Amino acid sequence: MHQTTRLIRLAASSVAVLLLAPPGAVGLNVAQPTFVEDVAPILHANCVSCHQPDEIGPMSLRTYREVRPWARSIARAVENRDMPPWDADPGYGPWLNDISLNDDEIAAITRWAANGAPRGEGDEPVYEQPEAAGEWTFGEPDWVFEFDPWEVAPEGPDEFRDVLITTGFEEDRWIRAIEVQPGDRKVLHHFILWRAAEGASYQESWMAAWTAGAKPYRFPAGSARLLQKGRKMIGDFHYHPRGEAATDTTRIGLWFAEPEEVAKELVTLPIWNAGINIPAGDPNYEAEASRVLEEDVLLHAFTPHMHYRGKTMFFSAELPDGSTRDLLGVSRYDFNWQTTYQLSEPIRLPAGTRVRVKASFDNSAGNPSNPDPTVDVKWGLESTDEMLNGLVDYVAADSDDSGQAADSTGASGR
Ligand code: HEC
Known part of the structure; x- marks a missing residue:
């Protein structure tokens, strides 16, 4: 669903480009991108929800005037995939709430910055606030x-x-x-x-x-x-x-x-391992946890949950027929972003499937978010303790429920 929205958005933003561009050019103008035509629509769709006054982002990115001084750091942040914050590796999903940029969008921004961040001709697109703060999205709550x-x-x-x-x-x-x-x-x-x-x-x-x-x-x-x-x-x-x-x-x-x-009840199955004991200074402590599904389910979402030393988390399924399926990979976990990765289409898994969560932790001084690399760290509720908790949202599946085919190995693309 998200892919479709993005295609529509790119198509809309490229209409004007098409009028100026040589015949045959489609999509973003990756060669000569401008703020007005190419960059502003990307920022408005993916960045401004946080980067505006009174939001958590450190600077506002709505207008050319606001964005221009940041052009180089923006290019760096998107090229390194530090921004927007989205830790899922490419190749899983697709996700309903995916805010990551695709390769063309990243290329357009980096080229634009390298070309001196040109504004381009015409009026700037105006950022439209999706909803006014203080109002409830689905009407008055119960x-x-x-x-x-x-x-x-x-x-x-x-x-x-x-x-x-x-x-x-x-x-x-x-x-x-x-x-x-x-x-x-x-x-x-x-x-x-x-x-x-x-x-x-x-x-x-x-x-x-x-x-x-x-x-x-x-x-x-x-x-x-x-x-x-x-x-x-x-x-x-x-x-x-x-x-x-x-x-x-x-x-x-x-x-x-x-x-x-x-x-159906939406169940969150916590797949956790409270036995972790991460030695002081260890840059790569590995541990895992798994649980067997007791019924046929439709998986809807995953939430990797660790604390400051959390480094990677991988979710996979081992089906009763012996096949395996990769579900989600997060190779750069960041405690700051407690993202729930919501599948666009649920994944059906049969009873007896083992869902496995493999995690790694960095308790070394090389981890910039590590509050103290000199102590061993165990499971605990304080954020300076650690957790290995892979949360899986599912509903029980009926025999006629479809979903992404469980025996597909295509999800991970690797
Ligand atoms: C979910 C909120 C959120 C979204 C979406 C987001 N940012 Fe950020 N951004 C932040 C926060 C918060 C920081 C401050 C650093 C941190 O906490 O990671 C930041 C930092 C930055 C920085 C570094 C600023 C500095 O001081 O050097 C840049 C550049 C940046 N964001 C650009 C972007 C761009 C470009 C996008 C969209 C493609 C984007 N951000 C999307 C929240 C967000």
Whole structure:
């Protein structure tokens, strides 16, 4: 689906180019790109959600005036695939929420910068804000929770906090969509909503995550997450000081489904290994975890979850017939971006399939995000501890459900 949108977008942005370009030229003008024709549409579609005033990106990238001084660092960031933040390796998916640039888009930006970042003729395309802040994407939610305001100091290390949420729901609730509205997007780096373990206050199962630029998540049609009556939730905040004092009052909105509307529970299967013990200084500690599916499933999404020393994570499936299938590779994991990779089309896997998660960690001084390379690190809830947790979203499959063919090996392209 995303591919189609992108094709349409490229087609639209190239109409004007076609009028000027020699006959036969299609798509982006990779040879002589200009800001107006080629670069602005790419930035508007992939960067400005974060790079605008009051968003987490350090500079605004809407207009030529704003972008021009950054041309070379933009070229470097896209060429290295540091930006936009999207850690999935190419060749998996396709993904509903893919924000990565394709090779032509990268080539257009780097060539444009190398050519002196020309503006081009005509009016600049104007960035259109997709939705006004403060409004809810799917209409008024059925339940809104506002966290108490939290002061974030202007300077200092990143702050983490967990807040327990008592819902007071008197019956089980089926949740079909969740939206997180960050109070201050300049300081809230990411937020994860968990279900608390029953009768306890530790994070047990994943419900939703928000990172800068993320869109609200509506669960696949006919599916919903179950929150049992009396079950608490935990809001897990990561704040990044931005040089000035800030107060964050984040809200979450839930939309409920009637039980009879829910065909399937959206289950998040955590595939984790709590036995990790990463030696101080080790640049490549490897460990894995796996779980066997007890029923036929349609896989919808993957969320690799590690902390600062997390380096790579690979998801694969070993089917009962002995065949294997690569599902997702993340060879440059970055703790800053808690991305859920949502498949455009679910992958069907039969009961008995083993889903395997292989991870590696860098606990050396060569890892710039390592808070302390001199200590051994074990599993733990603090972000300075580590986790090896590969989360897999699925719904139970009926015999007539299709999906991407399970025996295909084409997904990884390698
Ligand atoms: C999801 C939010 C997000 C998106 C989307 C995003 N950025 Fe960024 N960008 C950031 C943040 C946050 C930083 C600050 C560094 C960091 O935390 O990684 C950053 C840093 C940068 C920098 C380095 C700035 C410096 O100080 O040197 C450049 C250049 C950049 N982004 C360009 C882009 C471009 C070009 C795109 C689109 C192709 C893009 N970004 C998309 C969030 C985003």
